[in-house]
Every structure is written in structure tokens, then in C-alpha cells.
Amino acid sequence: MNPETSQLMATARHFTLQLSSTPRGARLARLLAVEQLRSWGLEHMVEAVEQVVAELANNAVTHGHVSGRDFRVRVVATGAAVRVEVTDTRGDDAPLPEGVSLDAESGRGLLLVTALARGWGVRQGPAPQKTVWAELPFP
Template sequence: MNSEITTQISAPLGELTLRLSSTPRGARLARRLTAQQLDAWGHPHDGEASDTAQHVVAELAANAVTHGRVPGRDFELRLVLLPEDVLRIEVSDTRGDRRLRIVTEADAEGGRGLILVTVLSRTWGVAEREVGKTVWAEVSLRSRRRDRAAP
């Protein structure tokens, strides 16, 4: 995990920023809107790239709603389509606490979501903002099967 944003965002090909309620319903909506936006950008809803991005958004949004929630405050979802088929996902909440727990014990009740984010993302990290924090991840939108087949 990177502690700060280390990648420079170069000329995005597309961008979507939304504020959603810090509720389970808002987290579900974040995932559905991600699928819809990726479809509009040419990555079908039932494709591997969309599925991967939806999983990452679901985990980050669930964490924002569960651990980053401040009563009366929304969380923000930002999707940035970058060159070379990379999707940058940013989920911001208003709680400034940057301690993120990655649980590796098999019998733990929770905390495995960030392991999933680590596995599915090229890179991820946490950045401070004026109010709260942003947890971000970059996901390749290229098919893993196609990437493996390339020399």
C-alpha cells in the first residue's frame, strides 16, 4: 500500500464524480453507477474489467460507509479513465483517521476487503484531504487473459 498518491494523473479520457449517502444503499449505488459508467466508456457491464472495478468500488465504498462515516456527511466516488486502459477509483470520506486494517487471520470476522483491493488493483493507497481522506486504487481494464497471452 502506498501512503500517498504517487501516480500523476495525466490527461484523463473520462471522469465521473458523485456524492452518495454514507449508507449501505449509497455503497450499492456506487457499484451500480460504476458498471453503468464503464459501459458508457466501452467496457461492458458483464465483462471482466467491469466486474473487477465493481468489486474494488464495492469494497472501498463499504469501508467508507462502515468505518469512514460521519453522521450527516456523504462520501464521494470519483472514477477517472486514464490512458492505457487504466481506471483510477477514488473513494473519499470525511473521517480523517488513516489507520486501515488489513486482516490476515482466517478466523477474523472482517477486514478482508483491503486484501481483495490489493489483489485486484495495480496499486492503491490513502491520501489526506482538507476534510477526511481518500482511498484510491488503480485497476487495469485490459483482460487478464489477453495480458497473459501478450509477449
């Protein structure tokens, strides 16, 4: 391991939650992630990370819900970025940003994530799971 990687790992902070796949679980994911960022002294990241956690958790609850199965939220802060990961149990249903009509009442979540993050994607597995992640650079 090179010194840069060693330094990055030493300064990385992790936060993981497993929550019920319900609207209440999605709200708790957002609220608890925000409190964790504040406890790490990352107030300057709260607004953007709050939006990303809200969108990804809501998608997990809305589109990735399987009865009786929870979803997981993981937030990792390094010296350069905050990474948000949301894992659900619908690996067969990968998210796709779609064109949204101007009068639509929903469907803009991944467009918002794209605007806030320097990148996002989907990692499959282990079956039947998928993880949707987004990285937000420090300003």
C-alpha cells in the first residue's frame, strides 16, 4: 500500500445504517446521515448529501422494495469526497435516468443526483442486491 492510500484510509470515516424499506426508513436515512455529517464537522456538505441520500433512499423504498427486506445506507467521507451508497434487494431493477416531461410530478431524482455528484452508478450483487452510489466532491 502506498503512503497516499494509507493516508486516505486513515482519514476515511464510515457510517452505515440498515433501515426498513418504508417511507419512514427513507426519512430516517436522510436525517441520520445529516446528523452524522455534522458530527464529523462536514456542515458544508450537508445540503448536497442530504438531497442525494433522500433521492437514493426514496428510490430504494419505491422501486427496490421487496416485502420483509430492508435497505442499507452507507456514507463514507474521505479527504476529497463523500460517497453515498444505498443497497436494496431488487438487483433486477437498475435505475435509469429518464427524460421527464415538464409537467411530471416525479422522475427527476437521478437528474438531481447527476447534478450534485461528480459521478454515480450501480454495482450489482451479491444476488439479489444492487447498490446505487454517488460521489460528491468537497467544494
